[in-house]
Amino acid sequence: MILASPPFWIHPAAAVAVLAYGSAAVMGARINEVNTRRLLGLAWVAHALALLGLLAGPVRFGFAPALSVTAWLVVTAYLVERQIFPQLKTRWAMGSLGACAVVLAAFFPGTLLHERASAWLPLHWALGLSAYGMFGAAVVHAWMMTRSERKIRMGQDVDNGLPLLTLEKFTFRFVTAGFMLLTATLVAGVFFGESLYGQGRGQWRWDHKTIFAVLSWLTFAVLLIGRSQWGWRGRRAVRVLYIGSGLLLLSYAGSRFVLEVLLGRAG
Numbered sequence: 001m002i003l004a005s006p007p008f009w010i011h012p013a014a015a016v017a018v019l020a021y022g023s024a025a026v027m028g029a030r031i032n033e034v035n036t037r038r039l040l041g042l043a044w045v046a047h048a049l050a051l052l053g054l055l056a057g058p059v060r061f062g063f064a065p066a067l068s069v070t071a072w073l074v075v076t077a078y079l080v081e082r083q084i085f086p087q088l089k090t091r092w093a094m095g096s097l098g099a100c101a102v103v104l105a106a107f108f109p110g111t112l113l114h115e116r117a118s119a120w121l122p123l124h125w126a127l128g129l130s131a132y133g134m135f136g137a138a139v140v141h142a143w144m145m146t147r148s149e150r151k152i153r154m155g156q157d158v159d160n161g162l163p164l165l166t167l168e169k170f171t172f173r174f175v176t177a178g179f180m181l182l183t184a185t186l187v188a189g190v191f192f193g194e195s196l197y198g199q200g201r202g203q204w205r206w207d208h209k210t211i212f213a214v215l216s217w218l219t220f221a222v223l224l225i226g227r228s229q230w231g232w233r234g235r236r237a238v239r240v241l242y243i244g245s246g247l248l249l250l251s252y253a254g255s256r257f258v259l260e261v262l263l264g265r266a267g
Contacts, residue, residue, distance in 0.1 A: 010053030017046035017102045025095025036091055037082070043098055044079060047072050050102060054109065062110025063256035064101075066129060071101030073133025074140060077174070085162055090144065108260060127185040128252065134178030135220075135245050141171040142238045149234070172227060175241065179220045182248070186217060212251035219244035 020043035024036055031039075051069060054060050078094050145167040152164075162170075189210070223240040226232035232240070 007053045010050055011106070013046045013049035013053065014102050014106050017043050017050055018099045020046060021095045021099035021102065023095075025092045025099065033086070040075070040079065040091070040094065043095070044072070044075055047075070047098060047102055050105070054105075060110040060112055061125070062108060062260050063253040064105040064108035065110050066132065066253050066256070068101040068105035069129045070132040070136045071097050073130065074136040077133070077137040078140075081170070085166075088162055090140065093140065093143075110256075111260065124185065124188050127181050127188060131178045131181035131185055132248065132253075134174045134181060135241075135248060138171050138174035138178060138241060139245050141167050141174065142241050145171060146235070146238055168233060171241070172224075175220065175223065179217075179224060182213070182217055182220065186213060189213075207255075209251050209255040212247050212254065216244045216247035216251060219247060 020039050024039040024043060027036075027039075047068070051065070051072060054065050075094050075098050078088070078090060082088050144162070145164060148164055148167065219240060223232070223237060223244060226240070227237060
């Protein structure tokens with residue numbers, strides 16, 4: 001049997017995305033804001049085309065495409081924020097993140113989707129990856145917030161472009177949105193289970209992916225409760241956010257990395 005080849009545009013689009021992201025990261029300080037914005041916009045479009053190529057024809061997915069979608073969503077959030085706060089300065093971080101994600105997905109495109117997978121699987125993926133993206137954006141904002149606090153304590157100029165309170169507000173908005181999406185993802189897993197992947201009837205299975213996802217959900221729930229009831233902020237809140245994000249990263253992306261790369265298995 002001859003398998004359909006991936007769309008012809010996927011590799012050129014990935015190359016354009018890497019070049020544009022890399023140029024925005026390396027040359028961002030030497031070119032004006034308009035050209036930097038154009039480079040990131042070009043990279044964002046090319047990145048989207050490269051991801052679309054994974055879903056056209058024989059659908060492939062795995063840990064690297066999941067991370068690539070996450071990076072694309074983080075860049076999307078950044079570009080939207082730049083329209084509201086033009087002074088926001090994370091071009092190097094966004095360009096580096098996007099370029100690394102595209103390269104990783106090019107080398108590890110994932111495995112072919114099971115032919116009997118449920119029609120609800122794309123929705124399940126969309127919810128889960130959207131949660132990844134929201135928490136990824138929260139981590140970026142928390143990193144900027146931590147860096148700003150450190151510079152303030154050392155008496156240095158803060159160059160993020162946003163006040164600390166604004167960064168904190170956006171961090172927890174992304175955490176709240178991610179928590180809601182993660183909750184919806186887990187609920188879908190409870191109701192549909194393995195039927196999503198066409199490997200059996202719906203059932204709840206305590207595998208590594210599920211355990212890490214539930215642990216991350218509990219961690220984020222504690223973070224939001226701590227923020228609401230005890231006013232958690234600063235280093236304590238950031239540490240809990242990093243722990244929850246790390247657990248979430250291990251749930252799907254980490255499990256798939258072990259299967260695809262370390263064990264060389266498709267399932």
